[in-house]
Amino acid sequence: MRESLVAAAFQLFVERGYEQTTVDDIVALAGVGRRSFFRYFPSKEDVVFPDHEGCLARMTAFLDESGPDHEPVERVCDAARLVLRMYAENPAFSVQRYRLTRKVPGLRTYELSVVWRYERALAEYLRGRFSNRPDGTLRADVAAAAVVAAHNNGLRSWLRSDGLGDASAEVDHALAHVQRVLGPEPASGGPARRSGADGGGARDGDEDDDDVVVVVSRRGAPLWRVVQEIETTLGRDPA
Amino acid sequence: MRESLVAAAFQLFVERGYEQTTVDDIVALAGVGRRSFFRYFPSKEDVVFPDHEGCLARMTAFLDESGPDHEPVERVCDAARLVLRMYAENPAFSVQRYRLTRKVPGLRTYELSVVWRYERALAEYLRGRFSNRPDGTLRADVAAAAVVAAHNNGLRSWLRSDGLGDASAEVDHALAHVQRVLGPEPASGGPARRSGADGGGARDGDEDDDDVVVVVSRRGAPLWRVVQEIETTLGRDPA
Numbered sequence: 001m002r003e004s005l006v007a008a009a010f011q012l013f014v015e016r017g018y019e020q021t022t023v024d025d026i027v028a029l030a031g032v033g034r035r036s037f038f039r040y041f042p043s044k045e046d047v048v049f050p051d052h053e054g055c056l057a058r059m060t061a062f063l064d065e066s067g068p069d070h071e072p073v074e075r076v077c078d079a080a081r082l083v084l085r086m087y088a089e090n091p092a093f094s095v096q097r098y099r100l101t102r103k104v105p106g107l108r109t110y111e112l113s114v115v116w117r118y119e120r121a122l123a124e125y126l127r128g129r130f131s132n133r134p135d136g137t138l139r140a141d142v143a144a145a146a147v148v149a150a151h152n153n154g155l156r157s158w159l160r161s162d163g164l165g166d167a168s169a170e171v172d173h174a175l176a177h178v179q180r181v182l183g184p185e186p187a188s189g190g191p192a193r194r195s196g197a198d199g200g201g202a203r204d205g206d207e208d209d210d211d212v213v214v215v216v217s218r219r220g221a222p223l224w225r226v227v228q229e230i231e232t233t234l235g236r237d238p239a
Numbered sequence: 240m241r242e243s244l245v246a247a248a249f250q251l252f253v254e255r256g257y258e259q260t261t262v263d264d265i266v267a268l269a270g271v272g273r274r275s276f277f278r279y280f281p282s283k284e285d286v287v288f289p290d291h292e293g294c295l296a297r298m299t300a301f302l303d304e305s306g307p308d309h310e311p312v313e314r315v316c317d318a319a320r321l322v323l324r325m326y327a328e329n330p331a332f333s334v335q336r337y338r339l340t341r342k343v344p345g346l347r348t349y350e351l352s353v354v355w356r357y358e359r360a361l362a363e364y365l366r367g368r369f370s371n372r373p374d375g376t377l378r379a380d381v382a383a384a385a386v387v388a389a390h391n392n393g394l395r396s397w398l399r400s401d402g403l404g405d406a407s408a409e410v411d412h413a414l415a416h417v418q419r420v421l422g423p424e425p426a427s428g429g430p431a432r433r434s435g436a437d438g439g440g441a442r443d444g445d446e447d448d449d450d451v452v453v454v455v456s457r458r459g460a461p462l463w464r465v466v467q468e469i470e471t472t473l474g475r476d477p478a
Contacts, residue, residue, distance in 0.1 A: 108352075109349075135412075137392065138389060138392045141388045142385045142392070142417060142420070145384040145388030146385050148384065149381045149384030150380070152380070153380045153381070173374075177374060178381060181420060
């Protein structure tokens, strides 16, 4: 019933336009009554985004299940991938909705409020994880916004390809950029470290702080020489 | 006239609540006709945000005036400060609106669409500046989102202090965090200097071949992160 309402709605949106389609038109085509429509969807806008509530619930559950060993930025990237999966499961529908949303300002606004709820969910999780750090809420908000922006950049690339490209590859590429810039953060307990605040190496953590390698190189030296030197010094192969 | 409509509207919103106030109530208190209201404001929502259109126009003009010597991320931070200035010019009004917006979901949605337009303006500018870089649009979108998130984090801190704190100090602090993380970028032509990733990387001076790059890395850091940081610091691709 729910699916047939969504299908009927999109058929009409495409044929007549979103504004020109009424809930009465939709229920007539689907062969059900108005009350059935409103049992599933509070408004006509909601039928355009039938799956976001479920996805938000999955994201919240996923974040709630996180443990202290999860690197926080990586974890929110994985949470964002749940949204991508929802889109990628039904490429034709997602592309159709993307085109519709771009044409109808009211739907664009609706979508912004959905995106904002995803971003708040990610930020809330990060605020918890960063609560002991200086500027924890600031870092959390910035990281959540960056992850959402990167996810949406990758998602839109895929939608603009009419869903023909590799959605996961697009989004993985975009999220990798954010992870390079933002994570892992120093207090995450993992091996990787990040210089904090003012460029000094922030290092609140559990590892032996003496374990620092200093590489001094001429700027003119070829990069492979520098890398080789680091490998030799660290006594191991590239990760 | 415009100001008296805004003043009347807010007086009623505070006294009766936003939803319980009609446009008729507002024009009656302001002593003008309905048509005057709609000459200034397309809807009741718009009277809550009377100054954003002007601020968006100022921001766009400011970005259009940018030259090639402006460091891009710094420039969008300065553009974001135009929004802050608008809020800070009228603390009592801004705080009142903040409280109202948090209570009325429709206004929250309206505000999201305004924030989105600011973010798009910043992203468009950055896309132009980053057009020759790999992943230019991705970097632009992420940086714009990070700047907006940081600005809003600082702005909200100030609003929650009932406008009593130092708005500029809050936002400067937040934007400085973003600038540390995201910019200046190495290819921007300035004396780029970036700390990041797993170690502090700094270089002094310009193109002098005697320039020395010092990489400080923890032994635990994955090698790819170290290499990446070196590449970023040197501003070039692997040899």
